[in-house]
Amino acid sequence: MIHSTLARIAFTVLSLFWGAAGWFVLLQGGFHKTYRFSKETTFVGGAGGVFMAYLFLLMATIAAFVVLQSIRARRLVFVLIGLMYLVPPIVFLLRT
Numbered sequence: 001m002i003h004s005t006l007a008r009i010a011f012t013v014l015s016l017f018w019g020a021a022g023w024f025v026l027l028q029g030g031f032h033k034t035y036r037f038s039k040e041t042t043f044v045g046g047a048g049g050v051f052m053a054y055l056f057l058l059m060a061t062i063a064a065f066v067v068l069q070s071i072r073a074r075r076l077v078f079v080l081i082g083l084m085y086l087v088p089p090i091v092f093l094l095r096t
Contacts, residue, residue, distance in 0.1 A: 002070035015063035019085060022056030025049055026089055050093065061085040 002008055025031050030049030032041040044052070064081050 002066065008067050008070055011063045011067045015060045015067065018056045018060035018063060022053045022060060022089065025053035025056065026092060053089065057085050057089055 002011065026049075028049075030043055030045030031052055033044055034041050061082055064085065065078060068078055068081060
């Protein structure tokens with residue numbers, strides 16, 4: 001349970017940024033990986049890109065749940081937030 005207002009704000013910001021990162025990877029169709037000590041990049045698309053995007057969205061959902069638990073939100077709010085973060089990307093992938 002988080003009692004600090006600053007911690008709640010931090011988790012909210014993390015949730016928003018991780019959600020944005022997940023959507024960014026989905027909309028770009030993947031992400032670029034750089035190698036250590038090299039200027040070359042490799043584009044990771046397909047299943048690897050979708051997996052990374054969904055990891056970001058899952059982390060965003062967990063961070064949102066931490067904030068919701070700290071303010072003692074009702075179960076319906078948990079369900080709605082979870083659906084908001086996790087269902088639209090699936091619909092997006094099915095339509096593309």
